[in-house]
Amino acid sequence: MTQRTTDRLSSETARRDAFLAAYRSMLYGRVFDDKLASLYRAGKIVGGVYLGRGQEAYSAALAHQLRPGRDVYAPLIRDQAGRHAFGESLLDAARTFLGSASGPMRGRDGNIHRGDPQNGTLAMISHLGAMLSVVSGALLARRLRGELDDCVGAACIGDGGTSTGSFHEAVNAAAVEKLPLVIAVANNQFAYSTPNERQFACDNLVQRAAGYGVEGHTVDATDLAACLEVFEHAVARARAGNGPQLVVGNLLRLAGHGEHDDAPYITDAHRKAPYAGDCNVLARDTIVHSGWLSEAELADLQTQAQQEVDAATATAQQEAAPDPATQSWVALFTTHLAEGEAEP
Amino acid sequence: MTQRTTDRLSSETARRDAFLAAYRSMLYGRVFDDKLASLYRAGKIVGGVYLGRGQEAYSAALAHQLRPGRDVYAPLIRDQAGRHAFGESLLDAARTFLGSASGPMRGRDGNIHRGDPQNGTLAMISHLGAMLSVVSGALLARRLRGELDDCVGAACIGDGGTSTGSFHEAVNAAAVEKLPLVIAVANNQFAYSTPNERQFACDNLVQRAAGYGVEGHTVDATDLAACLEVFEHAVARARAGNGPQLVVGNLLRLAGHGEHDDAPYITDAHRKAPYAGDCNVLARDTIVHSGWLSEAELADLQTQAQQEVDAATATAQQEAAPDPATQSWVALFTTHLAEGEAEP
């Protein structure tokens, strides 16, 4: 074989490996989400359940570019796939939805509000837009210490979240500091029930990039290969010192806002639009057509995912709930400065 | 004369008249500002004094397009000229700086924080960016009542103010509602001491327009004719139903941030840059060179402005200060629901 052929084959291998790795996270994300939905319907989950259905390719493709332990990641409410790709354990995810005291949030916070900030996964607060500047701060800290190297930070946000003042302030400030911040906007056409037309008036949110002086990218977020490509490029640009990268992916939320919502506002016209494809189905087709995995292998993968998800939720369900009596009701790290109750 | 010649002459007359009218407000703005500065140095003013020096053309040209009593105007800290053009009396301006109880703010608020909201001039709060959505609300109210007609609202903001979340939310929401909001960004190169490079990373703030889906315009704000033209166009577009208009003017603040600030951060390089021209001097030159007014007429105008400004400040200085004893210390309109003190 010529050198060129080897290169092509190895880059094809790399592409296939990336695709399969990301697809694996998409699958785990979907299976986990489906499990959550059924637990929710069975009344086993207290509080909201928000799914990433339709957003898995976009979510996983971003996280696939990130290096757990080195990069900073601020996933949002529809990033089960990305969290999986960034190395979150299914058990920790299940624990948070099911209120296990052993989970990372110890029952103090729930569902999507989970993370491990000191190890690079921020734990979102609900106020949309608020996480972006926190990612910037983490990057700035590293730069100040001379430890930024080629780290990036990635922050996820929805179409609706771009309307927040917090989003604007953070993107602008990151641009001024030229921080390696990748902002992944998942435009799933709706913010809860509110369609794009009532959320913003530009044609494509990527048009905001120029106004911030950052680089912009758009992608068909139903297409995993395209997502992998756009994030590979954007993350590489950020790592190389080209400042913030604004990526906008187009897709349709294939679920309600939360599982309590049957989304009557999503019409047939939306469901027939090009952005309405199911990225998981499309990615699976690609795998089959490319001969990367056989139907049998795919079925095994599905079974494995199902088993792991079932195991995680079963374990989490058996774990103890938090005990108010042994709980520390002290919000401060500096416990001796706390008012009211002492540590138990 | 042919019809065409008549048209040309009458449009030239209109241009001259507009120029002279705006220049008049620029002159009054400058003379008033100079008076304030000297009163401040003499210790006659309590609190801050912020001047519009260098911004008069931009300020007056906008307000010149507005119709007092019909349009809505939210001037900011450097809009003495615009306020004059919108019909604010010098006496009311002087009263507010000098704390007269007879002024529109009755000594309760001071200096630039003045207005007459029910008659179309909003009274700015200090929090930058916060006035924009209030203008939108006024326009929306008229639309809801079917009384919008060809009204516009104009909101002034600085380069620094564009970094606020409030600015972003307001521009975006106005774009969604397609309101006739004209946003006049005065880029005077600095926000207090902070230069553009530390405030935003795009080349020109007008690049933000596309991201909001609004129309954008830039102008050399040292050039009155250009300012008149850009605002004539932008305001007409807004009146005609084309939605928000983002206008960005380039200039240099020819003063400190406030009169307490000698602005060491403004370097010689800035003072030699094209945006550093004194719009008042340049406009005066144009008037002379065009033969629109003679030196003598201009001197008369200057004298008249000086006399009116002196008279206004003298009157305001003689007026009674607010009397705490007869003051209503009730913040509510619904006085019977107020806690604490009753009306005096």
Added chain:
Amino acid sequence: MSITYLEAIREAQDRALAEDPAVFIYGQDVAEFGGAFKATRGLCDKYPGRVMNAPISEDAMVGTAIGAAIEGMRPIVEMQFADFSSVGLNQIINQAATLHWRTGTPCPITVRLPSGGTPGSGPFHSQSMEALYAHYPGIIVLCPATVEDAYGMLLEAVAIDDPVIFCEHKYLYYHLKAEQLPDESLPVGRARIARAGQHATVVAYSAMVHEALLAADQLRQDGYEIEVIDLRSVKPLDTDSVLASVARTGRLLAVGEAFPWGGATAEVVSRVASEGFHLLDAPPQRLNAKDTPIPYHPNLWSVHRPTAGSIAAALHDLLRL
């Protein structure tokens, strides 16, 4: 017929829209969808163009309402959850609240805050923010505890020519029912005796009124008659009614679901201590939520906020003092 607290809020808005063309509603998902809690269901169809979806921009939402109010409208802003009003707080406390005192222009806006905890809602969908708004001059802060007040006070809120923060409690939305809507109600600013008693007074508001009533039931079994005062409005705060009650009972427990530092319970206790010191037979007491974020897990949540049980315990302590 039976009507819930949430339906009462919807009905009040319906009536306000019907009676006054100056009223309109602005908020996230309030139009066709009827709002996250369905408090505006059907209103968008019934009043075309007057129930409008807002972008996720609480600052702009409030600013827009203020501008419309300046022009004589009476906007109702729905926050999706009270907790998100923190992002619109600046426009409320600095723009709306100062407008009339500074300029003489009234600012009749009503900001509806779906407030308070429910199981599983966690730190950012459970807050009671009345203390932040009541601290600032120029704002009226209402906290209805009953279906009747949810209706009557919301109608009044819209009619008042000042900014009103309307704290409606999410826990009461579905559970609280009344037979019918009232024709009249106590005016804003007046507290209500929710239950008469003689041994101690509990001053509460919003959902805590119901916990206090349950606690009073428990104490009745021990022979104590507890008076429960429903403040209804935390600003203005009806000190006279509270003092009159303490004059009858000699004992005071102020209960609130908000965080413990400052807030309505501190205001109530300190007013009674200042103005009604000699009416007190025992030290006045307070019961608030714990001084941590509001926990997600129902086990933790039910201990975090005051409940009938903890109020009863506090009352027993108070009666022994």
Added chain:
Amino acid sequence: MSITYLEAIREAQDRALAEDPAVFIYGQDVAEFGGAFKATRGLCDKYPGRVMNAPISEDAMVGTAIGAAIEGMRPIVEMQFADFSSVGLNQIINQAATLHWRTGTPCPITVRLPSGGTPGSGPFHSQSMEALYAHYPGIIVLCPATVEDAYGMLLEAVAIDDPVIFCEHKYLYYHLKAEQLPDESLPVGRARIARAGQHATVVAYSAMVHEALLAADQLRQDGYEIEVIDLRSVKPLDTDSVLASVARTGRLLAVGEAFPWGGATAEVVSRVASEGFHLLDAPPQRLNAKDTPIPYHPNLWSVHRPTAGSIAAALHDLLRL
């Protein structure tokens, strides 16, 4: 040598930057310009890259500080005026304040708020916002009244592994002087007896401590010895020291410059009423600013906030009760 309150704040930041490479400063105009009040003058040159100008983006400023704190830094955020922190409030109360309880990650940020009124500053450059922040769990709120505390408490604030709201008073910036900076100071959380007395206790903080001391001077002429307690920290609030003082004097007046509803004075009075009821020989009293926006005109301003004169009058009333 003599050093002002403002210089003490600058010195403390200088020392914090010198001693700990994790410290940096972020705020509007804080770099070359040295900040609107010159509290960071010279620090940018002395510590290159560690004193950074921020865009006019209070929300992002605080968020950025939180992110840096997660990574082990100890940011100091300067708000240009306390009043503008309303725009960064959400990040403070919901992000910084909840971080440790939710995730176990400490959040050592210090947010400096140039607070309080000065003549001519008006409604938006005069506010005292401690009540808003102290209401929320997870935040420490400091209000130094002296040059020594401005220095010592700021150093401590930066060292504390929790979010600290540092309310420095603009009226004290230039007027208050000390001979030298302290080597040691009372720990955060402890109140200080600013003046010992026996007839009544005034509890105050920040600029009001000085008004209270002047009032105490006036009352001495009438033979009364007034004890003045400087709270130093409003959260945590040193209830024990306050109670100990009230035990000595039997009378309490709580004085604050903030708005009257809620806030530190309500908290002080209600704690003393609850926990020290039997120590009181007279109803405990409060004195706050008036319930309107803070007026621009010095005539109005000087009546709006408590002063030596109004405190003395309130004390005379209290001593007659």
